Amino acid sequence: MKAKNIxxxxxxxxxxxxxxxxxxxxxxxxxLIGGSLTGIMTYVNLGFSDNFFYSWATSFATAILVMAxxxxxxxxxxxxxxxxxxxxxxxxxxxxxFGFSIALCMxxxxxxxxxxxxxxxxxxxAYLAAWGTALLAALPLGLIMALTLALVIKPRLDKLMAG
Numbered sequence: 001m002k003a004k005n006i007x008x009x010x011x012x013x014x015x016x017x018x019x020x021x022x023x024x025x026x027x028x029x030x031x032l033i034g035g036s037l038t039g040i041m042t043y044v045n046l047g048f049s050d051n052f053f054y055s056w057a058t059s060f061a062t063a064i065l066v067m068a069x070x071x072x073x074x075x076x077x078x079x080x081x082x083x084x085x086x087x088x089x090x091x092x093x094x095x096x097x098f099g100f101s102i103a104l105c106m107x108x109x110x111x112x113x114x115x116x117x118x119x120x121x122x123x124x125x126a127y128l129a130a131w132g133t134a135l136l137a138a139l140p141l142g143l144i145m146a147l148t149l150a151l152v153i154k155p156r157l158d159k160l161m162a163g
Contacts, residue, residue, distance in 0.1 A: 045115060055118055062117045082097055107142045
């Protein structure tokens with residue numbers, strides 16, 4: 001009996017992925033990554049209180065509204081820069097550079113949006129302190145996620161998205 005090769009999405013490698021399935025994958029990744037990172041950022045900005053979940057949800061929504069348009073542009077620019085400056089690098093090296101670069105860019109945006117939502121923009125010193133604290137607190141998890149994305153998930157997603 002031959003073993004069936006099943007991917008995370010339940011598709012066999014020879015089956016085409018639909019646009020709806022592609023969208024579901026991207027939404028799931030956004031919820032996992034954005035949700036966990038803005039959760040950490042909200043916690044270090046405000047601590048755990050009665051309104052933590054409301055603050056986290058509004059921070060997540062704000063970050064997504066800012067990141068969604070910026071993310072596509074940043075990814076396209078990073079891909080072009082990596083292709084230009086690292087043409088001879090292996091796919092793994094290119095994926096690592098992309099993963100770490102996108103993590104830093106997106107987390108900077110998420111930390112800015114989260115600090116603006118949680119602290120506000122009226123006191124620039126408090127805003128900058130909250131932004132820096134949020135960025136540094138979430139950076140280790142973001143970099144671990146970037147490494148996982150670059151080495152494990154992105155190569156599989158590239159194959160799925162090409163289908």
